[in-house]
Amino acid sequence: MNTIQIKDKTFAVSIPAAVIQREVARVAEEINRDLAGKNPLFLSVLNGSFMFTADLMKHITIPCEVSFVKLASYQGVSSTGTIKEVIGINEDLTNRTVVIVEDIVDTGLTMQRLLETLGTRSLKELHIASLLVKPGKLKIDLNIAYVAMRIPNDFIVGYGLDYDGQGRNYPDIYTVCE
């Protein structure tokens, strides 16, 4: 399936599943190497990162924990700028090595909000793992240690990411056709 239709928009495959899987496995290897012995807590940011988190975790071979938070800030095809509250951090993060697992860093505002929240929790180390980064859109200076793929500014769906609630189910990533 090279193109899909979601509501009013057509999308074409831009990153095939095999490429995604290869890059996710590479990121997992980097984490295995860097965070061995630290019992990292992976904090997966729902909803968009559910597929990335599941695939990433299958390649993590060091002792670790995983938990899920929610923080929605996006509707339609452009950032609303409205940042909602972070919900679901129930763990004691004191002295923990935490890895935020995000689907995509666009402007970086969502990540900044999350970092602010976690900044008050006396963590030992904080790392960011993002499936995708749009370097051309980044407004915030972020240190993203683990990036699976860097992409252009276009709007994408698939592999966990949605357009208006749909499209999260595809194993490939699709870019909107102009």
Ligand code: 5GP
């Ligand atoms: P930021 O705050 O970095 O501008 O946006 C981050 C959030 O916006 C992501 O977690 C994701 O939910 C959403 N987002 C940004 N770019 C895209 C995109 O191209 N496609 C989809 N589906 N969501 C996006």
